[in-house]
Amino acid sequence: MKAKIEKSGCIGCGLCTDICPVVFSMSKNAYAKVNVDIIPTDELDAVNEAIESCPASVITVEEE
Numbered sequence: 595m596k597a598k599i600e601k602s603g604c605i606g607c608g609l610c611t612d613i614c615p616v617v618f619s620m621s622k623n624a625y626a627k628v629n630v631d632i633i634p635t636d637e638l639d640a641v642n643e644a645i646e647s648c649p650a651s652v653i654t655v656e657e658e
């Protein structure tokens with residue numbers, strides 16, 4: 595699975611990076627970015643939590 599962030603809607607709150615810092619980090623322009631090409635299996639639960647917690651609902655996952 596791959597994670598995607600629709601950057602134009604990201605409000606830069608940093609929640610996703612707090613929940614799953616392996617997969618998400620903040621870029622210099624204050625938007626979140628995805629660190630990994632493929633989500634490690636043991637991070638999938640945290641990514642799902644980030645999806646549910648994102649106030650802007652801009653995180654999605656897709657099949658590889």
Ligand code: SF4
Binds near residue numbers: 599607609611648652
């Ligand atoms: S939780 Fe959502 S709005 Fe907040 S930084 Fe992450 S992607 Fe952006």
